[in-house]
Amino acid sequence: MKALVCRMGGLGDSILIYPVLEILTKKGYEVTVWGNPEYFRLAEKAGFCKKAIFYEPKEEFGLKIIFSQNREILSGDNSIYINPVPEEQIWIVDYYLKKLGFQNEGFSKTLPIAHSFRVFKVQDSKKKDNNLCIIHPGSGSKKKNPDLIFFFELERFLKNSGFDVFFLLGPAEMELVKKIKNSVYLENPVEIAKTLLKANLYIGLDSGVSHLSSYLGIPSIVIFGPTSPSVWHPIGENFQIIWYEGCKACFPDVCEGRKCLDSESLLSKIKALQIYQKA
Template sequence: MKKLLLYRRGGLGDTLLTFPILEIFKGQGFHITTVGNTDYFEIAKEVGWADRVLSEMPKEDFDKRIIIGTDGIDPFPNERVWVLEYYLKILGLPSHYSQTLPLDADPNSPFRGKVVLHPSSGSPKKNPPIELFFEIENFLTGLGYQCVYLVGEADQWLKAHVKNFVEMYQPLQIAKALKSALFFVGNDSGLSHLSAYLDLPTFIFYGPTDPVVWKPIGKSVFQISLNLRCSPCFPNTCQERVCFDVKALFERFLNYFRGMSL
């Protein structure tokens, strides 16, 4: 059997955007080894797109190596294109891949039938004021929805602001739990990428980051941005943060929400 190695270090969203590469090569009969954050690549192993998940490079030969990093494919395209399409073009791969992670839902999920709110990310620069999520929570609660905040590894600060939260840290566990949620509201973060890939209706707020380059995989993604002339600017963000105007973003959320069929 042919052997392939894929190397990609980075956040959860960065890693998920390599999964179609794994799926395509798995369909071609490759035995696949991944090197990177093992917690993230365990999801690929769970769905059958990776056979071995490592944190360090193995000392062995492979029929094909895909290195996404300083010694291989630049992780960031030089032009404003979706990073997944950029990878597929460089590798000469077709754009035929699953839009949904084939994971089974956790039957005991604390998110079952609820709206999951996640107002955090790996960088505070990507987070709008938490008041935006309070507005959304109040609006949805008034319509009869149950809302719960997800507190992940980088979100401990949230516990000082909300009481209705669930703590969960393992990405595979989170994925199985999210599968039975009603929908998800978050920022440009790995957990938003994960939610979208699970075919959960997912609302994502973009401020200084680029919704074109960092679009998640998924069929029910609502990318919300004010599309200002000064955006995207990450990581060189301004202090004014006009791209995170709470009133304007809430109105755009309402427009998308009212057009969504649940």
């Protein structure tokens, strides 16, 4: 049986349907994904789908799952439409699985791809760069980003704590390339994954790179500002959330003050985490 899954969107949006792809494959479906193929290369390497395509397929599928409110896409009796944004405060992955009747199905909490790269396993810390922390200072929306000064203060703290640090930048951070000298620029998700796997620690915002880091099993700290971590937190078992609980998530209508992203408060919360206590 062939299944087609349609999911347009960014890296984070794509990663959050990986459990759906994995479950379908376990059920015996030959899965094709219609979306941005680059964002699903890692799903291919993990064995969660056969292929990812950019254009609408011409072949027939026994099952079609469309993450969209537009019911004109791939319409048919075998099409299932899912609103990409949940109507309730529920983790997005649980929401998707509930909609598909997969809520009792298991899925990988760590993306099984390290063997595909012929590199060390994520758990083998002895082969990682010594005390390396990777910081990703951007996201898909500037409304979710703290002031740049926060990241410079964070870098100073990490170095004083014995970490080697560099910043990972991508297309959303083009304007930061000249401002942050201690950085690496990457666009390819596979290369990003290979780079992240070298780290002992990752710190980032509510972004696709943060979702990937956590999913890879890297100890990760994910900063949420105006978005809700209860809905959008990453897949994984080794991440910690930094979030201001003094107000409700307000994205995309973000308030002007943005207390949730106050640099001093964020840095104070990060300093308090035990993840920084070296063995």
